[in-house]
Amino acid sequence: MIIKKITVKGEKGFSISLGRINYILGENATGKTTFIKLILYSLGTNIDSFIEEIDKSKYTDHVELDVELKSGNSYRFIRKLPSSGSILVIPLNEHNELVEEEVEIKNLEEFSDMILLEEGYGTQEIPYGNNNKANMRYYFMLRAVTADQDTPAYKILADLGGSVRNYINNQSLIKKAIIEALLGKENTEVQKARLKLQKLFKERSSLISKIQVMSEVSTSSGLNNEEFSEIVKLKNKNKIIEKIEGIKEEKDRLSMENYRYISQLETMNSKINDKSSLKLTKENASIRQDVNQLILQRDDITNVSQTISTEIETLKKMIIARQIITLIPVEICPVCLQKTSILPPTDGHCSYCSNEIASDDLERISQYKRMLEESLFEANKVREELLIQIKETEKRKKNIDKKIEKLKEKFLKEQQQNNTPAENIIESIKERVEKLTKNEQMLEVHLSYLNTIDELKLQKNKFEFEIKILKDELDQLEKNVFYSEEDKLETWRKLFSEELNYVFGNNMNATLDSEYTPLIDNVNIRNMSSASLKVATRLTYLTSLFHLKEHIDINHLGFILLDSPKDKDLDTDKYGRFLDIIEKSHSGQVILTGSILEMDLYNKEHVIMTLLPDHKLLQ
Structure with missing residues (x-):
């Protein structure tokens, strides 16, 4: 340690x-x-x-x-x-x-x-x-x-x-x-080999348990199909893979066949062959076009109305501004704060901005404003009429849609009553695909169990090989242990004597008896009179045993x-x-x-x- x-x-x-x-x-x-x-x-x-x-x-x-x-x-x-x-x-x-x-x-x-x-x-x-x-x-x-x-x-x-x-x-x-x-009766290399061997035995046992569990799970995986029971029992991976590939091919074929029948059924369901239905459909398309035209006209009128309203608001602001400025008397100059009076223009120019004044300017603006207001009134009137037409046309369209839907329901009901072979075939294909998918999933799960078992077996074989090699190494190590207990004890005695004599500075006869008890000049440590020698004996006993590992394993x-x-x-x-x-x-x-x-x-x-x-x- x-x-x-x-x-x-x-x-x-x-x-x-x-x-x-x-x-x-x-x-x-x-x-x-x-x-x-x-x-x-x-x-x-x-x-x-x-x-x-x-x-x-x-x-x-x-x-x-x-x-x-x-x-x-x-x-x-x-x-x-x-x-x-x-x-x-x-x-x-x-x-x-x-x-x-x-x-x-x-x-x-x-x-x-x-x-x-x-x-x-x-x-x-x-x-x-x-x-x-x-x-x-x-x-x-x-x-x-x-x-x-x-x-x-x-x-x-x-x-x-x-x-x-x-x-x-x-x-x-x-x-x-x-x-x-x-x-130690054996050297540390032997001990390490035994520890490693014990660990390998434990890991091998764990793998064997896992293999047994996986084998039991694979045999009870729920694949009770008689078609595959023999394959499952034999644990034949190649046969299972062949069956999975066969199922995938069958599913692809059924998918194409299913698509063909569904397309055929959709074509049949979309057919409305009677003249009244065709006439209603044509009339409905014409009405839809009329509604679109009316909506476009409504939007155009709305845009024109908004433009006229904006122009009227601008003219209103101009007229109101003039009225405010010309009607409110100004007696104080805003610049010099002296009393003043705004005199009427005498030379045809404005007394405020000095621009030339058109004598009919206000009248012209007022007339233009009235014209715009009349146009806005007419535009709003047309817009209201268009909204009424759109509402009536959409109502006609809804009535025709209801008639067409009733005709479709009648046709589909007749189709269902006839119990067409296409629908039966589609349902049969669906059931077959579901069954194949379930079998495919079960086979894939079973295959995964077998793959896992094979991987575990490979690991087990690897452990078996390592165990065999380690057993051979351990046998050889045990044969090579040539130091007997007496050899170890003699080497320890020598080290103990050398270290004690070095520490104490004397040439004493220091040894260990068969019970590993220190003897100094044939005197047991308990019976020594020198306290200093007892301490030195104890310390060198521990250190010589500690150093023995450097000489003998x-x-x-x-x-x-x-x-x-x-x-x-x-x-x-x-x-x-x-x-x-x-x-x-x-x-x-x-x-x-x-x-x-x-x-x-x-x-x-x-x-x-x-x-x-x-x-x-x-x-």
């Missing part, structure tokens, strides 16, 4: 991405231990208590952890704070985007089983004292990669899962099962969590050499918290967070 990012949401929170080696440095009570606890909590471990900001003040809502598992799948785990019996599991795609349609809510047991399977461990029962059995849980595995501050150094494996798990945590058989699971979790591992009993020189071992790691992920007062001991490039009293983890 690779832990990519951790986020705490709420009124107070944080978000930080993680690399291969990660140092979180800070002063006491700034959140270093809380950081490690939040990771363990996100991975399904129960935590008895967090800091006050989480437990009591409720400043946090939930914690999110983005991870990539050995199966190649990436997820975001979301768990409610400060405690919850379920975890939200959301897949992440290749762009690190949430695949929300595949979200699942799992209880802690289901969550543990999911990770164990995807990490290549599988689920198992672990027997321990008095015929008791415990199911393997992922938090069991976390005990072998975590160095916390609550567990005494001599216990080596961290006491995780809360106080209710103390009895289980102290069982030696469970501790041994944890280490054996990390060592084991199934380690792939990361270690070290919460302030220096401890009060480990001096600075020894701790500095321990950090050298961490820095020399070539693979896997290290998450370590430490004191900011010892900043000089750490590789600054790997410090991802610094915590201070005024800059704590949860701000």
Whole structure:
């Protein structure tokens, strides 16, 4: 597993991405231990208590952890704070985007089983004292990669899962099962191959189920036509396609025949052969022409009337203007405001505009106006007469239309009573086309089912081929596993001895017994008198198992969590050499918290967070 990012949401929170080696440095009570606890909590471990900001003040809502598992799948785990019996599991795609349609809510047991399977461990029962059995849980595995501050150094494996798990945590058989699971009976390539094979089996089963369902649907598709029943039973796609093409050709032929009979029937229905009907039709056409002529005359008269009315209005305005100007006395000059009098013209020119005055101008205009008014009266009179003629002519037309319609109804009634063969044939063709269309649709649906089944079978065959290839590869991998459990243990013993002697600076006889318990100069870690040696033994036990995967292909979790591992009993020189071992790691992920007062001991490039009293983890 690779832990990519951790986020705490709420009124107070944080978000930080993680690399291969990660140092979180800070002063006491700034959140270093809380950081490690939040990771363990996100991975399904129960935590008895967090800091006050989480437990009591409720400043946090939930914690999110983005991870990539050995199966190649990436997820975001979301768990409610400060405690919850379920975890939200959301897949992440290749762009690190949430695949929300595949979200699942799992209880802690289901969550543990999911990770164990995807990490290549599988689920198992672990027997321990008095015929008791415990199911393997992922938090069991976390005990072998975590160095916390609550567990005494001599216990080596961290006491995780809360106080209710103390009895289980102290069982030696469970501790041994944890280490054996990390060592792995097969290498990780075998585990990956088995996971892939399991996935292929699942996908193949899903395809087989789909094929069965589609086959059942195709046989009950409702195509009960005896003509096609044998074809459907045989699932003969070529025969079905031939039948569909035949139906289309038959429908085209019937369509042409139907058009011919409909045209014949329309021609028969449009015939009105009696003389009275022909006479009425001719008379109706003449009346329609008369109406059109009258309407044109009416429109012409209307236009003339409008023109005359406009001209009369203009003349009225001219006469009224003259009367107003000449009859109203003007005693004050509008320019100089002096009293004045308008004298009558003496030289034949207007005293206002100085234009020459025609003596008969007013009389001429008045006569012209009267002539226009008489013309308008005559035009309106003609227009009224035209409207009366139009109304009477349209009335005559409506009467003739009614007579023609009655004759048509009489003729059609006679046609229907005669029950013409054309109508019967058209109806028969219509029924035949409807039946053919229904059969065509049913055959096409059945053909689509068969095509889908064939596509599913092709996919199934592809899976069968991949399964065969993978089985052969798995057989070969299993044959190539030549490291025995003793080989792994001897390599681990060597690494453990080298790392412990390097850290402690002495040449001690450090080894592991058959129960994977550390022995230093033949002394069990529990019986050691040196507290400093106990701390160094615990740390190098975890790191040597972590580094073992670089020498032998084991199934380690792939990361270690070290919460302030220096401890009060480990001096600075020894701790500095321990950090050298961490820095020399070539693979896997290290998450370590430490004191900011010892900043000089750490590789600054790997410090991802610094915590201070005024800059704590949860701000």
